[in-house]
Amino acid sequence: MQNDADRDAESPKPVRRVVIAGGGTAGWMAAAAVSRLFGETLEISLVESEEIGTVGVGEATIPTLTTFHRLLDIDEREFMAAAQGTIKLGISFENWRSEQHRYIHSFGSTGKDHWSAGFQHFWRRGRELGLAGSYDDYCVELQAALQDRFAHLKHYRMNYAYHLDASLYARFLRGMSERNGCRRIEGKIAEVLTDPGSGFIRALRLERGEVIEGDLFIDCTGFRALLIEQALGVGFEDWSQWLPNDRAIAVQTSAVRDAVPYTRAIAEKWGWQWRIALQHRVGNGIVYSSRHVGDDEARQVLLGSVEGEVIKSPWPVRFRPGRRLQCWHRNCVALGLAGSFIEPLESTTIHLIQRGITRLMQSFPHVVSQAGIDEYNTQMADELQHVRDFVVLHYHATERRDSSYWEYLANMTLPATLQRRIDLFRETGTVFHAAGELFAENSWIQVMMGQGIEPRRHHPAAETMSETELARFLADIRGSVDRIVAQLPPHMDYIRRYAPGA
Ligand code: FAD
Numbered sequence: 001m002q003n004d005a006d007r008d009a010e011s012p013k014p015v016r017r018v019v020i021a022g023g024g025t026a027g028w029m030a031a032a033a034v035s036r037l038f039g040e041t042l043e044i045s046l047v048e049s050e051e052i053g054t055v056g057v058g059e060a061t062i063p064t065l066t067t068f069h070r071l072l073d074i075d076e077r078e079f080m081a082a083a084q085g086t087i088k089l090g091i092s093f094e095n096w097r098s099e100q101h102r103y104i105h106s107f108g109s110t111g112k113d114h115w116s117a118g119f120q121h122f123w124r125r126g127r128e129l130g131l132a133g134s135y136d137d138y139c140v141e142l143q144a145a146l147q148d149r150f151a152h153l154k155h156y157r158m159n160y161a162y163h164l165d166a167s168l169y170a171r172f173l174r175g176m177s178e179r180n181g182c183r184r185i186e187g188k189i190a191e192v193l194t195d196p197g198s199g200f201i202r203a204l205r206l207e208r209g210e211v212i213e214g215d216l217f218i219d220c221t222g223f224r225a226l227l228i229e230q231a232l233g234v235g236f237e238d239w240s241q242w243l244p245n246d247r248a249i250a251v252q253t254s255a256v257r258d259a260v261p262y263t264r265a266i267a268e269k270w271g272w273q274w275r276i277a278l279q280h281r282v283g284n285g286i287v288y289s290s291r292h293v294g295d296d297e298a299r300q301v302l303l304g305s306v307e308g309e310v311i312k313s314p315w316p317v318r319f320r321p322g323r324r325l326q327c328w329h330r331n332c333v334a335l336g337l338a339g340s341f342i343e344p345l346e347s348t349t350i351h352l353i354q355r356g357i358t359r360l361m362q363s364f365p366h367v368v369s370q371a372g373i374d375e376y377n378t379q380m381a382d383e384l385q386h387v388r389d390f391v392v393l394h395y396h397a398t399e400r401r402d403s404s405y406w407e408y409l410a411n412m413t414l415p416a417t418l419q420r421r422i423d424l425f426r427e428t429g430t431v432f433h434a435a436g437e438l439f440a441e442n443s444w445i446q447v448m449m450g451q452g453i454e455p456r457r458h459h460p461a462a463e464t465m466s467e468t469e470l471a472r473f474l475a476d477i478r479g480s481v482d483r484i485v486a487q488l489p490p491h492m493d494y495i496r497r498y499a500p501g502a
Pocket of ligand 1: 021022023024027048049052053054055056057058059061166187188189220224226248249317319335336337338344348349350351353
């Protein structure tokens with residue numbers, strides 16, 4: 001049975017006024033995109049409250065941000081200088097498989113695929129025959145990260161992302177959005193006004209009384225989810241059985257050495273710490289499960305291990321992993337923390353914001369239709385589930401059993417979708433890439449092997465090369481990786497020339 005609201009939602013609504021609630025990374029990314037593409041035809045406003053502020057974290061990205069910037073015509077040097085940006089070639093996972101073990105999940109591709117099978121199969125056979133080095137030796141980005149090098153090269157395009165100062169990035173996007181016609185409104189939203197017939201959001205009423213009317217509302221109010229949850233009550237699917245971490249403490253420190261071109265993720269007995277090195281400072285934090293450790297102990301571990309001087313006092317963040325049952329409901333689309341939360345182990349939230357925005361742009365112009373909403377929600381749900389599985393993999397596939405936290409994670413029942421991938425890889429060395437999935441085969445392989453999952457056998461195609469051919473195949477790739485990496489200068493020498501921050 002359809003109710004009135006559902007029927008109403010099926011009839012297209014002209015969208016002329018877009019109201020963005022919230023001005024964190026999600027709000028300003030949305031404003032930058034909508035105003036860049038539709039600034040001349042739509043009326044765009046963004047409401048944010050300085051008193052409430054932003055979550056203040058979220059400084060590591062993944063390579064897809066470069067695509068978003070191209071879409072918005074953002075000049076890389078200008079952006080990096082404005083956001084004190086550094087390069088990120090991957091993530092260094094320390095103490096994850098076992099204490100003292102380290103591996104890098106890099107953004108590069110490893111080796112060279114043969115027409116018949118993935119590189120990992122040839123590498124595995126080479127390893128059996130004593131012909132192959134470490135899997136890491138066959139990836140430019142991984143070796144560049146290990147050797148702390150970076151440059152833009154003419155003949156090889158490195159796959160990279162950025163570390164950025166979130167508040168400077170939001171300021172940069174704000175300038176751009178305002179130049180493209182977005183109106184910024186300072187104030188606290190006191191009430192979300194809905195239409196009694198359709199259930200659509202009609203307007204936001206600010207504490208000082210002003211009413212901001214709109215046709216399409218983008219909820220970027222962070223964990224508060226003022227519109228999508230508090231007003232529309234779409235519901236939440238909780239993922240804490242697989243991702244038990246529910247708190248974080250963040251702290252900023254001065255830089256004591258040149259920034260490295262990778263994020264550090266350092267596992268603890270009941271969570272993990274991050275280190276994100278920018279040009280002018282370091283972002284640090286600890287993510288943990290409140291069922292396994294107290295706030296004071298987590299804070300002490302964090303402050304006892306950071307380097308440099310504390311330049312912004314530690315601040316706590318509480319969260320619940322999972323997703324809204326609908327990221328788009330009626331005339332409200334939720335982006336960022338308002339829409340979903342998967343902890344930042346693989347730095348995926350900014351990417352998911354960007355995906356939400358580009359999908360929304362594709363549904364424009366000018367109508368809210370139920371068919372478009374359904375498609376959007378299905379795609380977002382699929383994408384979130386893939387990312388969730390990838391993050392859960394890091395926790396489950398581990399040899400650590402040194403605390404009740406790691407015991408729980410190693411023994412938990414996995415989502416069936418993830419269990420299937422692990423079984424397939426263990427049995428055959430093969431990984432599949434689902435349609436529209438963010439992480440490519442090589443990411444899955446690097447993390448599975450990094451966490452200690454070794455395939456039992458390789459693809460028979462790897463037997464079609466003679467030992468001599470295989471040795472040459474592997475040596476050629478390794479030689480080419482070494483030659484490219486040798487041309488790269490130290491990462492920060494390059495950044496200081498390329499895009500120095502003020
Ligand atoms: P917020 O930054 O919280 O912004 C909410 C906005 O809504 C603010 O402007 C606020 O003032 C406004 N607002 C709220 N209520 C009202 C009201 N009543 N009236 C008016 N305005 C209001 N993501 C990554 O991609 N990489 C990372 O490395 C990463 N690290 C993270 C680490 C931690 C510990 C956490 C918790 C998250 C991390 N994330 C990361 C996610 C990242 O923080 C978010 O992607 C990003 O900050 C977007 O946040 P947001 O804009 O949704 O929310």
